[in-house]
Amino acid sequence: MIAWSSVTLDNLYVQNEADKAHRQGCISTETQEAIRKAHPVDLYTPNPVIRVGLFLLTAIVVAFTSGFFLLLALSSDTPTGFRVALILASLLCLGVLEFAISQKRPYRSGINEALLWSAVGLFCCGIFIENYDMSESAWALTVFILTVLGTLRYADMVSSAVAYLSFLLLVFWQALKIPYSTAFMPFLLMGISLAVYLISSRLVKRPALRHYSDCFTLLRVLSLITLYMAGNYYVVRETNSMLFMPDNDTGIPAGWLFWALTVIIPPLYIYLGVRKKDAVLLRTGVILIAMIVFTIRYYHSVMPLESAMALGGLVLTGGAWALIRYLHTPKNGFTYAPSDESGMADRLKLESLIIAQTFPPTARPADTHPNFGGGSGGGGGASGDF
Amino acid sequence: MNIDTFSKLQKEGLISDEEMQRVTHAENNRLFSLHWEIKSALYLGVLLLSGGLGILVYKNIDTIGHQVILLFIALLCIGCYAYCFRHRAPFSREKTESPNAFYDYALLLGSLTFVTFIGYLQFQYTVFGTAYGLATFIPMVALFATAYYFDHLGILSMAVTNLAAWAGIAITPFQILSQNDFGNENLIYIGVALGIGLVALAELSEKRNFKKHFAFTYRNFGVHIFFIATIAAMCIFEKWFGLWFLLLAAGAYLTWHRAFRDHSFYFVLLAVLYGYVGLSILLGRTVFNHLADDIYSGFLYMIFSTVGVIMFLIKLNKKIKQQ
Structure with a gap:
């Protein structure tokens, strides 16, 4: 089912574990070498920078190839010509991907992702183009089937994410057809999300499904997010007013329940994450705190934005400072020290680039050097042109 | 670390009992890091x-x-x-x-x-x-x-x-292309000068051994702004684009040379990609402009040359890894 041989993938896992143990000083360099020799890996997996480069280049090739096919199809007047061209291009991508894997065994190389995603995308375009009477459910079902197949064969994380989201959409469109479905829709979606979370939390540990563990981890994150979103006041209210009563946007029945869900779920995730020492629960909960702030601010103007920003900043910085002091010596199994996983982010000085991006320089007034834009004031520092 | 994997390795005789003990000890005392x-x-x-x-x-x-x-x-x-x-x-x-x-x-x-x-x-x-x-x-x-x-x-x-x-130029990562008006000749001169200046700063800090680890930041910004400015120049100058291409090629060669010495595949990648873009623009302006079926030949050129670049990069990557 999976495109690479299971033995090689296992060996890759063993090598990675050995590297980790070596970094922590548990095993010697000779042992690491011996493990590498005994568990050889013949896959081509470049580092993230090259992966991005190869992804972009492959995407360019695919774009020009399908463009070339479309150019040839221009002469036919019917949409059938375009459809054939798109589906041919999609099949070609898939063929090249299979051929490359059988010959050079690229694995997470950037080429794989580019070819797989464009194969799925082109196939969908080929089906949907000029196809006006297709229902939304059929749409979602097509995407779901294609991405599930892609996930099974290539263990691709993005495919599994799209598959899950299209599955939720499919359920949503189908449930809409049932009378009075709006009343239980949030709970239906929350129930499905919870089920998917529990199932993938189980399956992620299954040895038989070990090659898909990354996909299941992503599914865990996504299902936690959709579980929250389905009960979030903003999402429920806006979806309701958009779909069912466009001219009557006053509120939703049982609004208090959704307010409660909005405010309670993220702290609950964080609490469970801390108790179980589960990074997925903890980080998802932290991110969703932002959604609480957004939801409350959208309906109630508690204070002006800039004061809220300054105050929030103070709280966050102060909280981080307190945590660092508290964890000065590790407590309750938590530490402040970085974990051993050093990565590409460090070598490329990603943090400094993010800082430079989000704190742009003060804008240069235009009158000294005409034509020069300089950096705009953005949101960061104080710029002269406020 | 997965204890099961290591006990299997121990059974295969690849790791010693002492090492196994260390792994188990490290894994049992592992702390949950809140660093990020x-x-x-x-x-x-x-x-x-x-x-x-x-x-x-x-x-x-x-x-x-x-x-x-x-x-x-x-x-x-x-x-x-x-x-x-x-x-x-x-x-x-x-x-x-x-x-x-x-x-x-x-x-x-x-x-x-x-x-x-x-x-x-x-x-x-x-x-x-x-x-x-x-x-x-x-x-x-x-x-x-x-x-x-x-x-x-x-x-x-x-x-x-x-x-x-x-x-007078914006070089933050997401604004370098959107905020600058590269149709302006002055901006191109500034960009090239700034790029060369920043790379020179990188070289200086390495040579003088003064805050050596700052070199990457200088070189990263410098290389990008230099290549983007020369590529923009190749697009807007009507007569002298050939000369600008020579400048770009020289820059690509120096970056490439330097990157091989430092074993930095990142800069090899940049040299190859920017050099390839420059070469394609040169060919576009000189050859494909004058062909009869220029759109078909242009498409075919893009497809085959990009495939070539991909294969070239993979080969280079393996070569640098072996060194």
């Missing part, structure tokens, strides 16, 4: 705080409240710098380790509030006169001084983008 959570919280906090305060000052400019806010900003700035002075490691030409992440972000907050302060003084009292260059020049100097004195890469990156803004 705390770092993200600090980053977001500084972002929100400096942004919020910056807006607050300008919104309240006509009220009494704005002096309170100014005072608050000044105190915050002084407080941050004071904290960093107390906790900093002694100055060294080498890389110094920061005591903790809070120190890094306190320094960042301090320099940001300082820049806000200067911006305010200029806005309200035009302290630096109408020579507007000074209003970007002084923050730049302050940022460079802070970056070198306290050894902070993030502030160095901000200083470099400020230097570029002072010269």
Whole structure:
């Protein structure tokens, strides 16, 4: 089912574990070498920078190839010509991907992702183009089937994410057809999300499904997010007013329940994450705190934005400072020290680039050097042109 | 680390009992690291705080409240710098380790509030006169001084983008293409000069062994702005694009040469990609313009040449790994 041989993938896992143990000083360099020799890996997996480069280049090739096919199809007047061209291009991508894997065994190389995603995308375009009477459910079902197949064969994380989201959409469109479905829709979606979370939390540990563990981890994150979103006041209210009563946007029945869900779920995730020492629960909960702030601010103007920003900043910085002091010596199994996983982010000085991006320089007034834009004031520092 | 995997390895005789014990011990005493959570919280906090305060000052400019806010900003700035002075490691030409992440972000907050302060003084009292260059020049100097004195890469990156803004060009990653009007010839000259200057700075800091680890940041910004400026030049100059191509090719060759010496595949990738784009533009302007079926041949050229570049990169990657 999976495109690479299971033995090689296992060996890759063993090598990675050995590297980790070596970094922590548990095993010697000779042992690491011996493990590498005994568990050889013949896959081509470049580092993230090259992966991005190869992804972009492959995407360019695919774009020009399908463009070339479309150019040839221009002469036919019917949409059938375009459809054939798109589906041919999609099949070609898939063929090249299979051929490359059988010959050079690229694995997470950037080429794989580019070819797989464009194969799925082109196939969908080929089906949907000029196809006006297709229902939304059929749409979602097509995407779901294609991405599930892609996930099974290539263990691709993005495919599994799209598959899950299209599955939720499919359920949503189908449930809409049932009378009075709006009343239980949030709970239906929350129930499905919870089920998917529990199932993938189980399956992620299954040895038989070990090659898909990354996909299941992503599914865990996504299902936690959709579980929250389905009960979030903003999402429920806006979806309701958009779909069912466009001219009557006053509120939703049982609004208090959704307010409660909005405010309670993220702290609950964080609490469970801390108790179980589960990074997925903890980080998802932290991110969703932002959604609480957004939801409350959208309906109630508690204070002006800039004061809220300054105050929030103070709280966050102060909280981080307190945590660092508290964890000065590790407590309750938590530490402040970085974990051993050093990565590409460090070598490329990603943090400094993010800082430079989000704190742009003060804008240069235009009158000294005409034509020069300089950096705009953005949101960061104080710029002269406020 | 997965204990099952290691006990299998032990059965295969690949790791010794002692090593197995160490692995089990490390795994059982593993701590849950909150490093990234705390770092993200600090980053977001500084972002929100400096942004919020910056807006607050300008919104309240006509009220009494704005002096309170100014005072608050000044105190915050002084407080941050004071904290960093107390906790900093002694100055060294080498890389110094920061005591903790809070120190890094306190320094960042301090320099940001300082820049806000200067911006305010200029806005309200035009302290630096109408020579507007000074209003970007002084923050730049302050940022460079802070970056070198306290050894902070993030502030160095901000200083470099400020230097570029002072010269009249935007080089923050997402604005380098959107904010610059490369149709302007002056901007291209500035870009090329700035690029060469930054790479020269990188070389200098390595050669003189003065804050060697800053070289990557300088070179990264310099290489990108140089190539983008020369590529823009190849597109807009009607007659001299051949000459600009030679400049680009020379730059690509030097970057390539240097990257091989440093074993840095990142810069090899940049040299190949930018060189390839330059070559394609040259071919487009000289050859494909004059062919009969230019669109078909152009498409075919793009397809086959890009496939060629992909294969070339994979080969190079394997070669560099083996070295």
